[in-house]
Amino acid sequence: MKIRRLAVIGVGLIGGSLAKALKRVHAVGEVVGCGRSRENLEQALALGVIDRYTTDVAEAVADADMVFVAVPLGAMREVFEAMRGHLAADAVITDGGSAKASVVADARAVFGTVPHNLVPGHPIAGTERNGAAAAFAELYENRRVILTPLPETADEAVERVRSMWQACGAEVTLMSVEHHDEVLAATSHLPHMLAFGLVDALSRMKENDEIFRYAAGGFRDFTRIASSNPVMWRDICLANREALSKMLAAFAEEMSDLADTIARGDGDHLLEVFTRAKQARDRYVDAMDQGSLE
Amino acid sequence: MKIRRLAVIGVGLIGGSLAKALKRVHAVGEVVGCGRSRENLEQALALGVIDRYTTDVAEAVADADMVFVAVPLGAMREVFEAMRGHLAADAVITDGGSAKASVVADARAVFGTVPHNLVPGHPIAGTERNGAAAAFAELYENRRVILTPLPETADEAVERVRSMWQACGAEVTLMSVEHHDEVLAATSHLPHMLAFGLVDALSRMKENDEIFRYAAGGFRDFTRIASSNPVMWRDICLANREALSKMLAAFAEEMSDLADTIARGDGDHLLEVFTRAKQARDRYVDAMDQGSLE
Numbered sequence: 049m050k051i052r053r054l055a056v057i058g059v060g061l062i063g064g065s066l067a068k069a070l071k072r073v074h075a076v077g078e079v080v081g082c083g084r085s086r087e088n089l090e091q092a093l094a095l096g097v098i099d100r101y102t103t104d105v106a107e108a109v110a111d112a113d114m115v116f117v118a119v120p121l122g123a124m125r126e127v128f129e130a131m132r133g134h135l136a137a138d139a140v141i142t143d144g145g146s147a148k149a150s151v152v153a154d155a156r157a158v159f160g161t162v163p164h165n166l167v168p169g170h171p172i173a174g175t176e177r178n179g180a181a182a183a184f185a186e187l188y189e190n191r192r193v194i195l196t197p198l199p200e201t202a203d204e205a206v207e208r209v210r211s212m213w214q215a216c217g218a219e220v221t222l223m224s225v226e227h228h229d230e231v232l233a234a235t236s237h238l239p240h241m242l243a244f245g246l247v248d249a250l251s252r253m254k255e256n257d258e259i260f261r262y263a264a265g266g267f268r269d270f271t272r273i274a275s276s277n278p279v280m281w282r283d284i285c286l287a288n289r290e291a292l293s294k295m296l297a298a299f300a301e302e303m304s305d306l307a308d309t310i311a312r313g314d315g316d317h318l319l320e321v322f323t324r325a326k327q328a329r330d331r332y333v334d335a336m337d338q339g340s341l342e
Numbered sequence: 343m344k345i346r347r348l349a350v351i352g353v354g355l356i357g358g359s360l361a362k363a364l365k366r367v368h369a370v371g372e373v374v375g376c377g378r379s380r381e382n383l384e385q386a387l388a389l390g391v392i393d394r395y396t397t398d399v400a401e402a403v404a405d406a407d408m409v410f411v412a413v414p415l416g417a418m419r420e421v422f423e424a425m426r427g428h429l430a431a432d433a434v435i436t437d438g439g440s441a442k443a444s445v446v447a448d449a450r451a452v453f454g455t456v457p458h459n460l461v462p463g464h465p466i467a468g469t470e471r472n473g474a475a476a477a478f479a480e481l482y483e484n485r486r487v488i489l490t491p492l493p494e495t496a497d498e499a500v501e502r503v504r505s506m507w508q509a510c511g512a513e514v515t516l517m518s519v520e521h522h523d524e525v526l527a528a529t530s531h532l533p534h535m536l537a538f539g540l541v542d543a544l545s546r547m548k549e550n551d552e553i554f555r556y557a558a559g560g561f562r563d564f565t566r567i568a569s570s571n572p573v574m575w576r577d578i579c580l581a582n583r584e585a586l587s588k589m590l591a592a593f594a595e596e597m598s599d600l601a602d603t604i605a606r607g608d609g610d611h612l613l614e615v616f617t618r619a620k621q622a623r624d625r626y627v628d629a630m631d632q633g634s635l636e
Contacts, residue, residue: 278616322572
C-alpha cells in the first residue's frame with residue numbers, strides 16, 4: 049500500500065533513512081521534510097532525501113496520509129501541539145522515539161486522549177552519526193521495529209505503519225508500552241549510562257590524561273556509545289526515568305556485591321558470573337551472525 | 343642486543359606473539375616453548391612460533407638468558423617454583439601479567455626476596471583469541487608495555503627487557519607496581535566487570551531471550567569484552583582485588599547517584615555528565631587516531 053504523502057518531522061538519520069528507504073522501493077509519492085534547521089533541510093533536499101520542505105509543522109502535515117515524528121523525545125510534545133487541528137482526515141501518525149510511555153503521555157496531554165490514529169513506534173537502529181547527510185536507505189534492513197499500540201489504537205493504523213516498515217526491510221513486533229520501556233532500559237539505556245558514567249568517572253580522576261593513555265583496545269569498543277548525542281540521551285533518561293532509574297539502581301547494587309565478592313577473594317563465584325556472561329554473550333553473537341535475532 | 347635463548351612459559355597469544363615479533367627482526371637465537379598442552383606446543387612448533395618445546399619449566403629455562411612468563415596470574419607462583427634453582431646465571435625474567443602486585447608477591451613468596459633479575463611487566467595488547475595459533479608478530483607494534491621495576495631490580499635487567507619490547511615495536515613506560523594496578527583497574531579491569539556484570543544480569547532476567555533480541559548495534563561492541571576468558575579474568579580480579587574492589591565499589595556508588603539523578607529528573611545534571619563524557623571520549627579517540635597515545 050503506497051503512501052501518498054509522507055511528512056517527516058525531524059529529517060535526521062532516523063527520519064531521513066525512512067524517507068530514503070521508502071523512495072527506493074517506490075512506496076511513497078511525495079516526502080515533505082520539516083525541521084528547525086534550514087541548512088539541514090536544504091541538504092536533505094539536495095541529497096534527494098525529501099522532495100520539499102517547510103519549517104512549519106502544520107504546513108508539513110497538511111494532506112499527509114503518513115506523519116513520522118523523529119525528533120528528540122524532549123521536543124515531541126511541542127510537535128504534537130503544532131500539528132493539532134492540521135492533520136488530514138486519513139492521516140496516521142507514528143514516531144521513532146526510544147521510550148514510549150513519555151510519547152503516549154505527551155499525546156494525551158496535547159490531544160486530551162491518545163488519538164486512534166497514533167501508533168507509537170521505535171525502530172531499533174541507528175549509528176553514531178546525525179543529520180540528513182547521515183541517512184541511508186539500508187538502515188532498517190533486517191532490523192527490528194517495535195510498535196506499541198494502545199487498546200484504543202485503530203487496527204488499520206497499526207497495519208499501515210507495519211506495512212511501511214516492512215517496505216523498508218524491517219521486522220515489526222508489537223508489545224506494550226511498559227514492556228518496551230523495560231526491555232530498552234535493559235539493552236540500550238542502561239549500557240549507555242555505564243559507558244557515559246565510566247568515561248566521566250575516568251575523566252575526573254586526577255591523572256586522567258595518563259589513564260586514557262593506557263586504555264587498551266577493548267576500551268574503545270566499550271566506550272563507543274559514550275560518544276552519543278548528550279541532548280538525545282538526557283531526553284531518553286527523562287522520558288524513561290522510571291524504568292531506567294530502577295534498573296540502574298539494581299545494577300549498581302549488583303556491582304557493589306561484585307566488589308564485595310572480589311574484596312573477599314571468592315574466585316568460585318567470580319568464575320561462575322564470568323562464565324555465565326561469556327556463554328550468554330557468545331550465544332547472542334552466534335544468533336546475531338546466523339540472523340535469527342535480526 | 344640479541345637474546346641468545348628465549349624461554350616462553352605459556353605459548354598463547356601473548357607469549358607466542360613476543361616470540362614471533364622477536365624472530366621477525368632476528369632479535370633472538372632460539373625460542374624454547376613451555377606449557378601444559380602438548381597439542382598447543384605442537385601447533386606452536388608447526389607454525390614456527392617456537393623452535394622446540396618441553397612441558398618441564400626447569401628444562402625450558404636451562405641456559406635461557408631471557409625468560410618470559412605468560413601464564414594466567416593464578417599459575418604464576420607455581421611457575422616461579424618450578425624454575426627456582428634452574429635459572430642461568432645471566433638470566434633475566436619478565437612476565438606479561440595484567441596485575442603486578444600479585445606477581446611481586448608470588449616472587450617474594452617463592453624466592454624469599456624479589457630477585458634482582460626479575461622485571462615485572464605488562465604489554466597492553468591482546469585480542470579475544472587465545473592459543474599459539476592466535477599469535478602474530480605485529481601484536482605489539484605501537485602498543486605500550488609497562489614495566490614496574492622495584493628499587494631492588496637491577497638496571498641492566500630493566501634495560502634488557504626494555505630493548506626486547508622495543509625490538510617488537512612497542513613503547514616502554516616505567517611506573518610503580520601500585521600505580522600500574524590502579525591505572526589498569528580503571529581502564530581495563532573495571533570495564534570488564536561492567537560488561538560481564540551487565541550481560542550476566544540480562545541473562546538472569548526472566549525474558550532473557552527476548553531481551554537480547556532487542557539489543558541494538560551498540561550492545562555488541564559494548565559487551566565484546568564479556569566474551570573474554572573467564573578463568574583469566576577470575577585470576578585478574580583475585581590478583582588485583584584491592585585496587586579493583588575499591589574502584590568498582592566507588593563506581594557502583596556513582597551509578598546509584600546517577601539513578602537518583604534520573605529518578606528526580608535532573609536534566610541539567612545529566613546533560614553535564616553526558617557532555618563531559620562525550621568530550622573526553624572524543625578527545626581520546628582523536629588522540630588514538632593521531633597516534634599520540636600509541
